[in-house]
Amino acid sequence: MAMDQRTLTPDAWRVGVLFSRTGCLSAIEETQFRGTMTAIDQINRAGGVNGRELLPVIHDPASDVGLFRAYAYSLMVEEGVQTIFGCYSSSSRKAILPLIERLNGLLWYPTLYEGFEYSPNVIYTGSSPNQNSVALFNYLTRRFGKRIYFIGSDYIYPHETNRIMRMLLTRHGGEVAGEAYVSLNCRRQDILPIMRHIRDTSPSFIFSTVVGEATTFLYQAFSDAGLDARTMPIASLTTTEAEIQAMGLDVAEGHFTAGPYFKGMGGTCEETFVEEYVRCFGEEDSINMCAEAAYFQVHLLAKALAVTNSLDTDLLRPVVLGSSMEAPQGRISVNPTSNHANLWSRVGRANQAGGFDIVHQSHSEVDADPFLICPFSRETDEEAA
Numbered sequence: 001m002a003m004d005q006r007t008l009t010p011d012a013w014r015v016g017v018l019f020s021r022t023g024c025l026s027a028i029e030e031t032q033f034r035g036t037m038t039a040i041d042q043i044n045r046a047g048g049v050n051g052r053e054l055l056p057v058i059h060d061p062a063s064d065v066g067l068f069r070a071y072a073y074s075l076m077v078e079e080g081v082q083t084i085f086g087c088y089s090s091s092s093r094k095a096i097l098p099l100i101e102r103l104n105g106l107l108w109y110p111t112l113y114e115g116f117e118y119s120p121n122v123i124y125t126g127s128s129p130n131q132n133s134v135a136l137f138n139y140l141t142r143r144f145g146k147r148i149y150f151i152g153s154d155y156i157y158p159h160e161t162n163r164i165m166r167m168l169l170t171r172h173g174g175e176v177a178g179e180a181y182v183s184l185n186c187r188r189q190d191i192l193p194i195m196r197h198i199r200d201t202s203p204s205f206i207f208s209t210v211v212g213e214a215t216t217f218l219y220q221a222f223s224d225a226g227l228d229a230r231t232m233p234i235a236s237l238t239t240t241e242a243e244i245q246a247m248g249l250d251v252a253e254g255h256f257t258a259g260p261y262f263k264g265m266g267g268t269c270e271e272t273f274v275e276e277y278v279r280c281f282g283e284e285d286s287i288n289m290c291a292e293a294a295y296f297q298v299h300l301l302a303k304a305l306a307v308t309n310s311l312d313t314d315l316l317r318p319v320v321l322g323s324s325m326e327a328p329q330g331r332i333s334v335n336p337t338s339n340h341a342n343l344w345s346r347v348g349r350a351n352q353a354g355g356f357d358i359v360h361q362s363h364s365e366v367d368a369d370p371f372l373i374c375p376f377s378r379e380t381d382e383e384a385a
């Protein structure tokens with residue numbers, strides 16, 4: 001990491017940073033770590049917050065839910081940290097949530113997830129299902145049809161997200177072609193019988209909630225089976241530029257992902273983000289929606305901290321809720337009724353260069369509706385088949 005090694009002031013603001021830099025989720029969590037550190041470096045180079053630098057207290061939970069819990073405990077109980085930037089998988093978030101709530105910390109969670117959660121101790125800056133699943137469903141069913149094959153990793157995010165997709169499918173008269181789950185640490189050969197079943201059942205498209213290293217196995221198995229993304233693509237909410245770098249650009253081309261941000265979207269804020277990330281880490285190919293959320297949420301914290309001059313959760317929360325900023329994806333805000341960010345809704349198609357061509361986007365940021373109270377608003381339902 002080519003960041004300035006600066007002498008931190010003794011009264012620096014201590015913030016926890018908890019992303020896996022090793023293990024099966026490290027490809028994506030490393031980019032969230034980088035997004036976080038990029039923002040911290042940018043803020044510190046500009047003089048910190050109220051003259052005090054942000055000091056990241058960093059742990060690597062190694063894609064292990066037990067280590068997330070252990071490090072969250074040590075951050076809050078032994079290392080004097082109240083605010084933590086961290087977690088990718090919903091299982092790691094669920095694992096540390098009781099602790100964060102009991103100790104009245106503040107978790108900044110920069111990952112799309114399955115929704116149906118609210119904690120006064122979490123600021124959710126990734127997409128909820130009404131901001132990504134609905135747009136993906138509408139776009140894909142309209143173009144490819146309504147027989148969906150579900151394949152996911154075996155934990156809460158895929159099971160719950162597939163439940164929501166099935167609800168959308170039922171509402172629009174579609175059909176489940178098949179459903180299969182693989183373990184988070186699955187091997188390449190575990191995907192092969194599922195891919196054969198997919199080929200035999202011939203769905204309109206595959207909806208993948210596979211995460212981590214297994215994503216590579218899935219897309220490569222699809223390509224090796226001779227299947228064609230032009231006629232039966234894989235649609236996902238988690239296959240980002242980072243996973244594409246890991247799997248190979250050729251096997252990703254033509255598949256779809258929904259999210260609020262894709263690298264190279266343009267705009268001053270996006271260009272600054274990419275420049276700063278490259279300045280810190282010397283590469284930009286892995287930049288993706290999860291890194292972007294990790295980046296802008298540090299700026300949201302810094303903005304609130306400048307007002308409260310305190311990291312006390314009870315002082316920060318009311319200032320963060322309702323706040324807004326220009327993020328790389330466009331203007332975003334924190335919904336004061338749900339603690340979830342109002343974000344843009346976009347669908348991208350993977351291109352030859354390892355990026356995404358945006359094929360659909362919302363007219364403005366979409367209000368977070370994590371409990372799907374109004375899932376079929378005009379904005380999100382406008383393209384329904």
Ligand code: ACM
Binds near residue numbers: 088089090091111157
């Ligand atoms: C996830 O587990 N929220 C991707």
